Amino acid sequence: xxxxTVRTFVVAADAGQFQEAAAELAVTQQAVSKRIAALERNLGxxxxxxxxxxAELTIDGQAFLPHARELLRVTERAVASVRTGHRPLRVxxxxxxxxxxxxxxxxxxxxxxxxLDVVMLFDIERAVAAIRSGAxxxxxxxxxxxxxxxxxxxASVRVLDEPLQLLTGSAHVLAGARSxxxxxxxxxxxxxxxxxxxxxxxxxxxxLVAEFGLTIEATGPNFGSDALLDTIADTPALAxxxxxxxxxxxxxxxxxxxxxxxxxxxxxxxxxxxxxDNPHPALAGLRAHLDATAAGDDAAGTWAPGWVLPR
Amino acid sequence: xxxxTVRTFVVAADAGQFQEAAAELAVTQQAVSKRIAALERNLGxxxxxxxxxxAELTIDGQAFLPHARELLRVTERAVASVRTGHRPLRVxxxxxxxxxxxxxxxxxxxxxxxxLDVVMLFDIERAVAAIRSGAxxxxxxxxxxxxxxxxxxxASVRVLDEPLQLLTGSAHVLAGARSxxxxxxxxxxxxxxxxxxxxxxxxxxxxLVAEFGLTIEATGPNFGSDALLDTIADTPALAxxxxxxxxxxxxxxxxxxxxxxxxxxxxxxxxxxxxxDNPHPALAGLRAHLDATAAGDDAAGTWAPGWVLPR
DNA sequence: CGTCACCACAACCACCGGTTGTATCCCTAG
DNA sequence: CTAGGGATACAACCGGTGGTTGTGGTGACG
Numbered sequence: 001x002x003x004x005t006v007r008t009f010v011v012a013a014d015a016g017q018f019q020e021a022a023a024e025l026a027v028t029q030q031a032v033s034k035r036i037a038a039l040e041r042n043l044g045x046x047x048x049x050x051x052x053x054x055a056e057l058t059i060d061g062q063a064f065l066p067h068a069r070e071l072l073r074v075t076e077r078a079v080a081s082v083r084t085g086h087r088p089l090r091v092x093x094x095x096x097x098x099x100x101x102x103x104x105x106x107x108x109x110x111x112x113x114x115x116l117d118v119v120m121l122f123d124i125e126r127a128v129a130a131i132r133s134g135a136x137x138x139x140x141x142x143x144x145x146x147x148x149x150x151x152x153x154x155a156s157v158r159v160l161d162e163p164l165q166l167l168t169g170s171a172h173v174l175a176g177a178r179s180x181x182x183x184x185x186x187x188x189x190x191x192x193x194x195x196x197x198x199x200x201x202x203x204x205x206x207x208l209v210a211e212f213g214l215t216i217e218a219t220g221p222n223f224g225s226d227a228l229l230d231t232i233a234d235t236p237a238l239a240x241x242x243x244x245x246x247x248x249x250x251x252x253x254x255x256x257x258x259x260x261x262x263x264x265x266x267x268x269x270x271x272x273x274x275x276x277d278n279p280h281p282a283l284a285g286l287r288a289h290l291d292a293t294a295a296g297d298d299a300a301g302t303w304a305p306g307w308v309l310p311r
Numbered sequence: 312x313x314x315x316t317v318r319t320f321v322v323a324a325d326a327g328q329f330q331e332a333a334a335e336l337a338v339t340q341q342a343v344s345k346r347i348a349a350l351e352r353n354l355g356x357x358x359x360x361x362x363x364x365x366a367e368l369t370i371d372g373q374a375f376l377p378h379a380r381e382l383l384r385v386t387e388r389a390v391a392s393v394r395t396g397h398r399p400l401r402v403x404x405x406x407x408x409x410x411x412x413x414x415x416x417x418x419x420x421x422x423x424x425x426x427l428d429v430v431m432l433f434d435i436e437r438a439v440a441a442i443r444s445g446a447x448x449x450x451x452x453x454x455x456x457x458x459x460x461x462x463x464x465x466a467s468v469r470v471l472d473e474p475l476q477l478l479t480g481s482a483h484v485l486a487g488a489r490s491x492x493x494x495x496x497x498x499x500x501x502x503x504x505x506x507x508x509x510x511x512x513x514x515x516x517x518x519l520v521a522e523f524g525l526t527i528e529a530t531g532p533n534f535g536s537d538a539l540l541d542t543i544a545d546t547p548a549l550a551x552x553x554x555x556x557x558x559x560x561x562x563x564x565x566x567x568x569x570x571x572x573x574x575x576x577x578x579x580x581x582x583x584x585x586x587x588d589n590p591h592p593a594l595a596g597l598r599a600h601l602d603a604t605a606a607g608d609d610a611a612g613t614w615a616p617g618w619v620l621p622r
Numbered sequence: 623c624g625t626c627a628c629c630a631c632a633a634c635c636a637c638c639g640g641t642t643g644t645a646t647c648c649c650t651a652g
Numbered sequence: 653c654t655a656g657g658g659a660t661a662c663a664a665c666c667g668g669t670g671g672t673t674g675t676g677g678t679g680a681c682g
Contacts (some may be wrong), residue, residue, distance in 0.1 A: 030631090043393050051680095053680070055629075060393045064392055082355070083355075272443065341660090345639070348661090363681095364648080
């Protein structure tokens with residue numbers, strides 16, 4: 001199916017006749033006739049009843065019309081998403097399951113009129129490069145790369161400290177605990193598939209491991225969170241870390257347990273980065289929204305690596 | 312833009328390489344390469360970075376991808392809307408501003424998983440024919456055509472009596488009234504543009520006029536409700552009838568008044584019609600929803616033509 | 623009953639979009 | 653270091669889609 005054909009259908013339906021539609025589309029009447037005929041052939045139904053005074057929609061045509069309009073609207077948004085110049089606010093998040101996604105959803109709910117696009121870049125280095133080049137407008141990143149301060153032209157603000165929790169199956173030895181001290185996790189198998197070397201996530205967990213003597217297995221490819229949840233649920237000796245903001249949806253009967261970690265609670269600090277000179281009007285809105293909704297986090301009793309962005 | 316091209320983009324993005332996408336789409340790798348190149352040329356941005364081991368999305372490509380998926384989803388729904396067999400529930404309403412639209416919105420809110428299409432047919436005769444032919448699944452119609460009972464195979468149930476109210480501008484002589492008796496409207500100019508001869512609306516108002524001695528002008532084409540509202544707001548001696556369920560949105564400062572009519576209150580009775588043998592699974596859901604939400608209307612003090620469908 | 627406005631069909635032709643064949647690149651195995 | 657495999661891009665070719673012009677048919681209206 002061709003979007004030009006769909007547009008032709010909509011214009012013809014609005015005009016009530018092919019001739020006027022042809023004029024509007026700057027083609028001949030015969031071309032419109034052929035386009036509509038081809039669309040009807042593809043769909044297998046008659047869309048117009050032709051009369052000597054024009055063409056009016058059949059019932060099928062009436063039913064199809066709003067879908068055709070929606071198609072054109074979506075097309076316009078799709079094209080706008082890559083238009084240089086005034087395009088939707090483009091924000092990078094660190095992972096689809098992380099807290100940043102929830103923050104963006106909250107912003108979208110508060111300001112549904114602002115068009116957003118979400119991308120996921122590999123690491124902070126590329127995120128900073130993308131911000132400086134203008135390819136993205138902002139990035140939710142947890143941390144500066146260890147030892148590398150942010151460039152002068154990048155601004156940042158810490159927006160959320162996400163406490164990590166332990167996810168276990170119901171047969172796990174810690175499944176019944178209401179909370180577990182971080183030091184007590186030493187010796188337990190903790191599995192974090194998909195930790196790619198070179199990313200901040202990995203650097204974060206490397207620090208966590210070094211400081212508290214945990215063992216984290218990053219082996220195996222990441223088959224998606226469903227597969228991870230299945231494995232955790234079925235393996236008594238296995239656990240994993242999960243952001244405390246995550247909204248999990250799992251089938252009933254899985255019996256998964258999400259256990260807070262204490263003394264200290266490891267938190268993953270999310271900061272918003274942006275270019276000081278970025279003129280996108282929606283960026284200010286996003287910053288204002290985050291400022292307004294940011295919970296006054298209490299840093300006491302929490303842990304984060306020393307190299308994260310300051311508050 | 313071509314939807315095959317968009318589909319190619321999505322498949323290639325999921326596969327991570329053109330070759331596999333080509334196999335899935337049953338075309339050659341060169342065809343995929345050309346399609347993507349054409350899409351990139353049309354959009355003016357690079358969507359993939361080509362590597363010797365495949366192709367991965369650029370930032371622009373990542374931003375475009377969800378829009379492309381949405382485009383395919385909408386396309387599928389559009390095609391399904393005219394598919395013979397299992398297509399969305401197709402319901403005819405009498406006018407986009409009427410109460411039936413509100414009922415359908417309520418149904419959609421209660422059951423967002425049920426796909427709906429709304430059409431507007433000219434009069435009850437065509438609606439009944441469309442129901443019998445299977446072109447539509449149900450129809451909100453106010454009335455049987457005077458003197459013509461419904462065919463045996465059409466079932467009906469009265470779902471809502473919509474009280475008519477008087478709409479005036481702020482300078483109208485009745486603008487200050489909290490309510491107005493129907494008999495008192497005799498002598499006032501009431502304007503109902505767009506009343507087409509042969510429809511039930513027109514038959515309804517003809518009866519109303521005959522029984523209570525009103526004068527209703529149906530002159531002039533219907534330029535849309537915005538134009539109607541403008542005229543009503545600006546003309547002190549003019550009023551119109553409007554369904555009591557209508558949610559009006561007008562610019563501030565118009566100063567329009569919506570005044571209940573009493574002694575009796577003319578009500579427009581909406582009934583749902585459907586074919587007794589219609590097997591569409593969503594039809595039962597719609598009927599159940601309407602049964603459950605139907606307010607227990609009080610017929611006392613209301614008026615409707617004698618020839619409407621019985622309760 | 624002729625004219626007008628509109629749509630459909632036929633013939634023609636350009637160009638889009640597919641295929642086959644080939645070059646190039648990079649990673650990897652030997 | 654080299655050969656091979658797997659990936660993309662470019663070139664040449666060609667058929668069919670989709671445009672145009674020209675023409676015919678049909679219902680409404682004066």
